Each structure stands twice: as C-alpha cells, then as structure tokens.
Amino acid sequence: xxxxxxxxxxxxxxxxxxxxxxxxxxxxxxxxxxxxxxxxxxxxxxxxxxxxxxxxxxxxxxxxxxxxxxxxxxxxxxxxxxxxxxxxxxxxxxxxxxxxxxxxxxxxxxx
Amino acid sequence: xxxxxxxxxxxxxxxxxxxxxxxxxxxxxxxxxxxxxxxxxxxxxxxxxxxxxxxxxxxxxxxxxxxxxxxxxxxxxxxxxxxxxxxxxxxxxxxxxxxxxxxxxxxxxxxxxxxxxxxxxxxxxxxxxxxxxxxxxxxxxxxxxxxxxxxxxxxxxxxxxxxxxxxxxxxxxxxxxxxxxxxxxxxxxxxxxxxxxxxxxxxxxxxxxxxxxxxxxxxxxxxxxxxxxxxxxxxxxxxxxxxxxxxxxxxxxxxxxxxxxxxxxxxxxxxxxxxxxxxxxxxxxxxxxxxxxxxxxxxxxxxxxxxxxxxxxxxxxxxxxxxxxxxxxxxxxxxxxxxxxxxxxxxxxxxxxxxxxxxxxxxxxxxxxxxxxxxxxxxxxxxxxxxxxxxxxxxxxxxxxxxxxxxxxxxxxxxxxxxxxxxxxxxxxxxxxxxxxxxxxxxxxxxxxxxxxxxxxxxxxxxxxxxxxxxxxxxxxxxxxxxxxxxxxxxxxxxxxxxxxxxxxxxxxxxxxxxxxxxxxxxxxxxxxxxxxxxxxxxxxxxxxxxxxxxxxxxxxxxxxxxxxxxxxxxxxxxxxxxxxxxxxxxxxxxxxxxxxxxxxxxxxxxxxxxxxxxxxxxxxxxxxxxxxxxxxxxxxxxxxxxxxxxxxxxxxxxxxxxxxxxxxxxxxxxxxxxxxxxxxxxxxxxxxxxxxxxxxxxxxxxxxxxxxxxxxxxxxxxxxxxxxxxxxxxxxxxxxxxxxxxxxxxxxxxxxxxxxxxxxxxxxxxxxxxxxxxxxxxxxxxxxxxxxxxxxxxxxxxxxxxxxxxxxxxxxxxxxxxxxxxxxxxxxxxxxxxxxxxxxxxxxxxxxxxxxxxxxxxxxxxxxxxxxxxxx
Numbered sequence: 001x002x003x004x005x006x007x008x009x010x011x012x013x014x015x016x017x018x019x020x021x022x023x024x025x026x027x028x029x030x031x032x033x034x035x036x037x038x039x040x041x042x043x044x045x046x047x048x049x050x051x052x053x054x055x056x057x058x059x060x061x062x063x064x065x066x067x068x069x070x071x072x073x074x075x076x077x078x079x080x081x082x083x084x085x086x087x088x089x090x091x092x093x094x095x096x097x098x099x100x101x102x103x104x105x106x107x108x109x110x111x
Numbered sequence: 112x113x114x115x116x117x118x119x120x121x122x123x124x125x126x127x128x129x130x131x132x133x134x135x136x137x138x139x140x141x142x143x144x145x146x147x148x149x150x151x152x153x154x155x156x157x158x159x160x161x162x163x164x165x166x167x168x169x170x171x172x173x174x175x176x177x178x179x180x181x182x183x184x185x186x187x188x189x190x191x192x193x194x195x196x197x198x199x200x201x202x203x204x205x206x207x208x209x210x211x212x213x214x215x216x217x218x219x220x221x222x223x224x225x226x227x228x229x230x231x232x233x234x235x236x237x238x239x240x241x242x243x244x245x246x247x248x249x250x251x252x253x254x255x256x257x258x259x260x261x262x263x264x265x266x267x268x269x270x271x272x273x274x275x276x277x278x279x280x281x282x283x284x285x286x287x288x289x290x291x292x293x294x295x296x297x298x299x300x301x302x303x304x305x306x307x308x309x310x311x312x313x314x315x316x317x318x319x320x321x322x323x324x325x326x327x328x329x330x331x332x333x334x335x336x337x338x339x340x341x342x343x344x345x346x347x348x349x350x351x352x353x354x355x356x357x358x359x360x361x362x363x364x365x366x367x368x369x370x371x372x373x374x375x376x377x378x379x380x381x382x383x384x385x386x387x388x389x390x391x392x393x394x395x396x397x398x399x400x401x402x403x404x405x406x407x408x409x410x411x412x413x414x415x416x417x418x419x420x421x422x423x424x425x426x427x428x429x430x431x432x433x434x435x436x437x438x439x440x441x442x443x444x445x446x447x448x449x450x451x452x453x454x455x456x457x458x459x460x461x462x463x464x465x466x467x468x469x470x471x472x473x474x475x476x477x478x479x480x481x482x483x484x485x486x487x488x489x490x491x492x493x494x495x496x497x498x499x500x501x502x503x504x505x506x507x508x509x510x511x512x513x514x515x516x517x518x519x520x521x522x523x524x525x526x527x528x529x530x531x532x533x534x535x536x537x538x539x540x541x542x543x544x545x546x547x548x549x550x551x552x553x554x555x556x557x558x559x560x561x562x563x564x565x566x567x568x569x570x571x572x573x574x575x576x577x578x579x580x581x582x583x584x585x586x587x588x589x590x591x592x593x594x595x596x597x598x599x600x601x602x603x604x605x606x607x608x609x610x611x612x613x614x615x616x617x618x619x620x621x622x623x624x625x626x627x628x629x630x631x632x633x634x635x636x637x638x639x640x641x642x643x644x645x646x647x648x649x650x651x652x653x654x655x656x657x658x659x660x661x662x663x664x665x666x667x668x669x670x671x672x673x674x675x676x677x678x679x680x681x682x683x684x685x686x687x688x689x690x691x692x693x694x695x696x697x698x699x700x701x702x703x704x705x706x707x708x709x710x711x712x713x714x715x716x717x718x719x720x721x722x723x724x725x726x727x728x729x730x731x732x733x734x735x736x737x738x739x740x741x742x743x744x745x746x747x748x749x750x751x752x753x754x755x756x757x758x759x760x761x762x763x764x765x766x767x768x769x770x771x772x773x774x775x776x777x778x779x780x781x782x783x784x785x786x787x788x789x790x791x792x793x794x795x796x797x798x799x800x801x802x803x804x805x806x807x808x809x810x811x812x813x814x815x816x817x818x819x820x821x822x823x824x825x826x827x828x829x830x831x832x833x834x835x836x837x838x839x840x841x842x843x844x845x846x847x848x849x850x851x852x853x854x855x856x857x858x859x860x861x862x863x864x865x866x867x868x869x870x871x872x873x874x875x876x877x878x879x880x881x882x883x884x885x886x887x888x889x890x891x892x893x894x895x896x897x898x899x900x901x902x903x904x905x906x907x908x909x910x911x912x913x914x915x916x917x918x919x920x921x922x923x924x925x926x927x928x929x930x931x932x933x934x935x936x937x938x939x940x941x942x943x944x945x946x947x948x949x950x951x952x953x954x955x956x957x958x959x960x961x962x963x964x965x966x967x968x969x970x971x972x973x974x975x976x977x978x979x980x981x982x983x984x
Contacts, residue, residue, distance in 0.1 A: 028135075056175045
C-alpha cells in the first residue's frame with residue numbers, strides 16, 4: 001500500500017501497462033518502472049513487490065520472454081521483450097480496457 | 112499447454128530462477144540508488160531511500176515464486192521435507208510404524224491379489240462378455256453339460272454366431288517302443304479355438320474335415336508337452352504319436368500358457384471322441400460355449416436357447432425329465448463368485464489386518480505426540496492456524512503411509528508367490544493368474560491413502576488441540592488433554608484386540624481340524640509306501656470283469672517282483688476321497704450318521720500293505736467279492752455309530768450310484784479297521800471297504816511297499832504294466848506322504864495362511880499394548896515417584912500399571928466376542944464361535960498382553976522416587 005502501489009488499478013491493468021512498455025523494444029525491469037512513472041507524470045509508481053510478480057506472471061503465460069544482457073552501465077540485467085502472443089494479447093486487452101473505460105464513463109456521465 | 116510446460120521447467124530450474132530474480136532485484140535497486148545519488152542524496156541515504164521506495168525485497172521474491180508454484184503446493188513440499196527430517200531423527204519409531212503398516216498393507220494386498228485372481232479376472236479369451244456357456248441343471252441342483260444330439264440341435268441357433276463343444280478326459284500318449292505317459296486331453300470341436308480367439312503357434316488349427324467321424328486322427332500339442340516330448344523342435348508338425356493306442360499325427364502346437372478349458376496338455380477334434388455319435392440324449396458330458404452374433408444380446412440368445420430346451424422337453428420327455436437348460440455368460444461359469452460369503456470373508460480378513468495396523472500406528476503417534484506439544488505451541492503462537500497444523504501432521508502421516516505401502520507391496524509379492532507355489536499343478540487351471548493388474552494397484556493406492564487418514568486424523572486433531580499457553584510453561588506435560596487422549600488410546604487398543612480375537616478364532620478352528628487330520632494320518636507309517644494311479648482305457652476294458660482281470664494279472668506280476676515287499680490296489684488313496692453311497696442295514700433302520708457313507712473298494716492286501724492292524728475280525732480273502740464271500744470291512748467310526756451291539760456279522764447293502772442302478776447284494780461285515788482318514792476335507796468319517804472284485808474302479812490307486820529306492824520301484828511297476836498293456840501309463844507317482852499332503856493342500860494352505868495372518872495381528876497388538884503401557888508409565892513417573900516415596904510397595908505399583916492395561920484388555924475382549932459372533936453369523940462359520948475355541952483365543956490374547964505389559968510394569972516398580980520428583984513436580 002501507499003507509495004508502492006498504483007492507486008486502485010483494475011486487475012490485470014498492470015500487465016497491460018507492462019506489455020505496452022515493451023512495444024518499442026527490449027527493456028529491463030527498472031526501465032519499465034521508470035517508463036511508467038515518467039509517462040504518467042509520477043502517478044503510476046510501481047514497486048518491486050508488484051512489478052516482479054507481474055513480470056513472472058507474464059513469463060508463465062508466455063506473453064513475454066526474457067534474456068540477460070548488458071545494461072547502460074555495463075552491469076548484467078534481464079531484458080524483457082514481447083512475444084507474438086504478447087502482441088496479440090496487448091491488442092485484445094487494450095480493446096477490452098477501452099471498452100470498459102467507456103462504459104464506466106457513460107455511467108459516471110449520466111446525471 | 113505451453114504454460115504447463117513452463118511451470119514444469121520452473122520446477123527443474125527453480126534454484127537458478129531464484130538466483131536470477133535476486134540478481135534482477137539487486138540490479139533494480141542499484142539503478143534506483145544511482146538515480147537518487149544523481150539527484151543529490153548522499154550514497155548512504157540513497158541506499159536507504161531506495162530500499163524504502165522500492166519496498167520489501169523478500170516479499171517481491173516470495174510473490175514472484177508464488178506465481179510459479181501455488182502456495183499450497185509449496186506448503187506441502189515444506190511439510191513433507193520437515194516430516195522426512197523428523198522421521199530420520201527417530202529411526203526406532205519410524206521403523207516400528209512403517210513395519211506395522213507394511214505388514215497390514217502387505218497382508219491385505221496379498222489377499223486381494225488372490226481374491227482378484229479367482230473372482231475378478233475375466234476369462235482370458237477374446238471378448239469374454241460376448242461368449243455364453245450352455246449347460247443343464249437337474250432338479251436336485253446338480254449342473255451338467257449337454258449331450259451330442261442336443262449340441263447338434265443348437266447349431267441352428269440364429270443368435271449365436273459360433274458354437275463349440277469340448278470334453279475333458281485323460282489320454283495315454285507314447286511313442287513307438289516307449290512307455291506311455293498320461294496327459295490331460297480335451298476333445299474340442301473345430302470352431303473351438305477360433306471362437307476363443309486362439310490359433311496354434313506352429314502348424315494349423317482343426318478344420319471341419321478333421322472333425323468328421325472316421326477322419327485321420329490328428330492332435331494339437333500343448334507347449335509343455337511339445338517341450339518335454341519333442342524338445343521344442345519346430346519341425347514337429349507331421350510327426351506321429353500314439354494316443355490311446357491309435358497312431359495320431361501332430362498338426363500344430365498351441366502357444367505357451369494356454370490350457371483351454373482348464374489344464375489341457377493335448378487337444379483332439381471332437382469327432383474323434385469315442386462313442387460320440389452313439390451318445391444318447393441323456394448322456395450329458397459335453398461342455399458347450401457359444402459366441403453371440405454381432406446383433407444379438409445375451410438375453411435374446413438365452414431366450415432362443417431356452418426355447419430350444421422347451422422343445423426338447425416336449426419331444427424327448429424321458430431324457431429331459433427334471434432337466435432344465437441353463438445359459439450363463441462364460442465369466443459367470445468360470446470365475447468364482449465374489450459375493451460368496453467365503454470370498455467376502457477372505458477379502459475382509461485383509462481389511463481387518465490393515466485396521467489393526469492402523470490402530471497400532473495411531474497409538475504410536477498419540478504416544479509420540481506428547482513430545483511435540485512444545486513445538487506445536489510455538490507454531491500456534493506464531494500464527495499457524497489449527498488447520499495448517501493438522502495439515503502438516505497429516506503430511507507426516509501420508510509419508511508414513513507411503514513408506515508402509517511400499518513395504519507392504521514388497522511383502523505381498525512374497526506372499527503371492529508363496530500362494531502360487533502352494534497350489535499343485537494338477538488342480539490348477541491355466542486361467543489362474545496371480546499377476547498384479549490395475550485393480551490390485553488401484554486398491555493398493557486407495558488403501559494406502561486411506562490409512563494415512565485412518566491412523567493420522569485422530570492424533571493430528573488431538574495434538575493440534577494443545578493449549579498454547581499451558582504447553583509453553585515449564586512442565587508442559589499436562590497440556591495434552593489427558594483423559595481425552597487416554598480414551599482414544601483405549602479405543603484404538605480395543606479395536607486391535609477385538610479384531611485380533613476374530614482372527615484367532617479362525618485359527619483355532621482351522622488348526623484344530625488340521626491337527627486332528629494329522630493325528631488320524633499317523634495310524635499308519637507312510638514312509639515306505641509309494642503310490643501311483645492307473646486308468647485302464649474305457650474302450651479296451653469296458654466291462655468291470657475285464658478291469659478286474661487286468662488288476663488280477665497285474666497283481667500276479669507284482670507279487671513275483673522281489674523288490675516290492677507288498678502291493679495293493681484301491682479305488683482311492685487314504686485322504687483321496689471316494690464315492691459316497693447310501694446304505695441299508697439288515698434288520699434295523701440306518702442311523703442318521705450312517706445315511707451316507709464313503710465306500711472304497713480295496714484288494715485283500717490293502718490293510719497289510721498299509722501296515723494297519725484290524726481292530727476286530729479279519730480282512731477279506733483273495734476270493735472276497737465272489738459268491739459265498741460277499742464281505743465288507745468297516746472302520747471304527749462306522750462301528751461306533753452303529754446302533755445296537757457288535758457290528759461283526761451284521762449285513763448291509765449299498766444303494767446303487769444312481770436311481771436307475773440296483774443296490775448291491777447283502778454284504779456281511781467281517782472286520783473293523785482303525786479310522787484311517789479317507790476324506791481330504793473332513794475329519795475321520797464312517798468308511799465301508801468293499802472287495803475290489805465287487806466294484807473294480809475305472810481309476811485305481813496302486814500302493815506298493817518298497818523298502819528301497821522308490822524311483823527304481825516305480826520303473827519296475829511301469830515295466831510290468833507295459834508288458835501287460837503298452838498303452839496303460841501309470842501317473843501321479845508320489846510317496847504316500849506327498850500324496851496325502853497334496854490331497855489336503857487346500858486345508859494345509861488355509862491353515863498356514865490364517866495362522867500367519869493371526870501371528871502378524873497378534874504381534875501388532877503386542878507392540879501396540881506395549882507402546883501404550885510404556886508411554887503411560889513414562890507419563891506417570893512423577894506420580895509413581897510420589898507414591899513410592901510415600902511407601903507404596905513394588906507390587907502395588909505394578910498392579911496400578913497393570914490395572915489400566917487389564918481394563919483395556921477386558922474391553923477389547925468383550926468387543927472381540929461381539930465381533931466374532933457377528934462375523935460367524937455373517938459368514939456362516941458358526942464353528943468359530945464354539946466356547947472352547949474362543950476361550951483358547953482369549954487365553955492367547957491375555958498371555959500375550961501380560962507379556963507386553965511386563966517390561967513397563969517392572970520399569971514402573973523400579974522408578975527412583977528422588978529422580979522422578981526432581982524431574983517432575
């Protein structure tokens with residue numbers, strides 16, 4: 001809770017966000033967390049205890065694959081990349097998410 | 112699918128994955144630190160801030176791992192590892208528990224495998240549920256086969272696609288110039304092998320041509336005969352054998368292990384069976400099976416065949432008087448009925464043993480539980496729920512159960528093999544297969560898992576109930592509810608003793624019968640006696656006079672042989688059975704005990720050869736059985752049951768073997784013999800000995816007294832017989848000891864089996880009572896110390912200890928009496944409930960129990976009060 005959890009994320013959203021972060025190419029865990037924080041203007045702050053379990057879930061489901069490589073400062077880091085299944089899943093989940101948000105908006109906007 | 116594969120891979124590489132994750136998180140942290148240092152924090156502060164910002168490292172790793180393996184399974188793995196460590200630390204306890212379980216499960220598995228082999232395994236032919244067996248049944252409930260004309264009538268049955276008949280008999284087989292050998296032969300009609308889905312491994316099957324009467328004689332050999340006579344020569348097809356005096360050519364060899372229908376060693380076409388075509392309608396000796404047509408059901412075929420039976424009843428009234436056609440699935444005919452009380456009792460005995468073992472281990476666990484209170488209390492106070500604790504204790508029980516199951520499986524292999532060896536080859540059907548199949552393994556698995564709950568649940572519930580606060584105090588001894596645990600302990604002991612008593616009652620009965628049989632067998636010394644059987648071929652010696660003639664000539668030749676000091680012929684060996692006949696007594700009604708007596712026809716040298724002295728009167732003379740010498744000898748059991756006075760000189764008459772044949776002429780009783788056992792099953796019964804001439808048997812037993820080498824004597828007899836009739840083999844050549852043992856193999860094996868099982872049960876109960884009593888003494892040491900310090904004598908202490916044990920014992924025996932009564936009512940073994948038998952059983956249990964309590968009681972008496980008080984209060 002607190003600084004370690006994004007506020008009230010719908011379940012599965014974290015995975016969706018991670019998948020999106022990988023669209024442009026391979027990123028390591030820290031990089032994903034950075035990306036999410038930066039793009040969302042410090043709203044979405046993801047701690048290790050949420051990020052890494054989520055990454056493991058994606059690995060189990062075969063939506064991402066991981067490989068070890070050298071980071072910017074020449075330390076060994078694990079890079080994640082989208083698989084074909086991951087891409088398909090991203091597109092489908094994005095659609096479903098939009099659909100859901102639209103529905104929520106409709107309810108909230110009706111007087 | 113890919114997901115499961117990935118999860119499986121995780122299991123293999125989990126350590127590597129764990130290290131990688133740790134490294135990954137460390138990298139993440141280092142990057143965060145660098146970021147914070149870059150924005151101005153001092154390195155130390157940066158590290159702390161990074162730690163705080165990113166959160167719990169361990170939590171991350173744990174939750175990551177939870178993604179791969181469900182937390183439940185992780186808990187289970189942890190429980191099992193812990194349990195294994197505990198058991199390794201206490202090898203004594205583990206060994207006793209696993210041994211107890213192994214014995215119980217082993218006995219159960221052995222008995223179930225045997226039960227499976229006799230009652231549950233289908234006949235090993237192709238699609239047995241599509242094959243029916245057709246027979247007849249007479250009014251008095253006896254089952255018979257069909258006659259040849261009836262079989263031919265059935266060939267037109269539309270709903271049966273293929274029909275075959277067969278008949279078992281014995282044949283003499285020899286090569287030119289060699290002595291004959293007796294083999295078991297089956298005549299089978301041409302479609303027979305095809306119907307059951309078998310074909311010769313070498314050569315060809317019978318065809319309709321071979322089945323015609325008058326066709327050239329052919330035979331198919333069984334694999335064992337092929338091996339023994341032709342040394343497995345593949346070129347055996349076309350060779351000739353002399354079967355029953357007829358030159359026969361071999362056309363094929365069946366595969367190894369086939370003896371259809373029972374234990375056939377050679378097959379011939381049905382058409383070659385002598386007297387087949389002339390068989391009257393009422394001579395019902397053929398066994399008939401049929402394979403249903405594809406579109407027919409069992410019921411429709413049965414209806415059609417029963418309709419045919421009705422037609423026979425009306426068309427041939429005389430032959431079908433009181434006779435009914437029966438159609439059953441072939442499995443029902445050849446498999447033992449699993450619902451028969453004897454078989455159910457058999458299977459339940461195994462379950463009883465398992466339950467005794469479980470009660471035993473439950474008590475052991477309860478005793479050990481006291482030492483775990485502190486550990487459980489710590490767990491509970493750290494937050495473990497009762498469910499979690501119980502789960503962990505059940506994991507321990509499961510591990511014990513698995514180990515016990517494995518040991519039990521190994522033991523049952525030995526048990527089944529012993530049973531396999533104990534069944535003599537002569538009575539065994541080829542279908543009997545003791546291999547362990549899916550059914551056996553399923554039952555083994557279920558029993559194994561159930562025992563984990565059976566013995567594990569109560570101790571787990573009791574132990575996890577420990578009140579944490581009390582347990583953590585200095586003297587945590589009273590934390591486990593004393594009275595409640597003691598009640599459970601007593602309950603388990605009661606179960607153990609009760610079930611053991613049932614088994615002991617069974618032993619008592621079996622053993623008593625067995626011992627009496629052995630005593631009866633000692634009336635004569637069997638060691639110098641050699642036995643063999645001969646069966647003159649029915650075609651060559653159709654009339655009794657011709658058989659008698661053969662026997663007389665054989666007797667003459669044997670008397671001339673020096674090496675044999677005595678010989679005799681009889682219709683049955685001692686313990687070899689014999690015909691039962693009804694008798695009439697001249698001048699008095701037959702008492703009930705003598706309504707049906709066993710009748711054996713013997714030569715005049717019978718009693719002298721056996722070395723048996725008559726108790727009164729004299730044996731037959733050589734002329735016995737001819738007119739003027741119509742005599743009989745009875746045994747002492749007959750004489751004892753004879754109403755009135757002396758049996759010598761009285762006259763009796765035997766009823767004919769069937770209603771159609773006339774009774775025998777009146778016979779005068781001239782001698783009384785001792786009660787030599789004749790029946791293989793029952794103890795000594797009334798026997799009437801007739802002169803051989805009155806009823807020359809179709810199969811005769813020859814007993815010779817040979818002071819020297821029995822093998823040489825057997826050869827001598829064979830040669831003498833061959834000179835008389837080359838096609839007449841002798842068979843079942845056995846020393847008298849072995850012949851009697853083989854005849855009563857059933858009783859012997861049952862006695863051994865139930866005695867072994869009872870000893871196992873008794874040992875388990877002994878160990879159980881010992882453990883409980885020893886544990887109770889250990890518990891009460893401080894109390895006993897106080898008593899001794901206050902002046903109680905050693906015997907008083909001993910009595911205190913024994914009192915509780917005796918109470919448990921008494922309850923157990925009482926329950927045992929009730930259970931034994933229930934068992935005997937249920938399975939109609941009312942003999943078990945005889946007072947003498949039960950008293951003996953109870954005595955054994957009491958003696959064993961006292962022995963078990965002796966050591967703990969003495970230990971109690973030797974308690975050092977100072978030590979006890981110091982450690983205790």
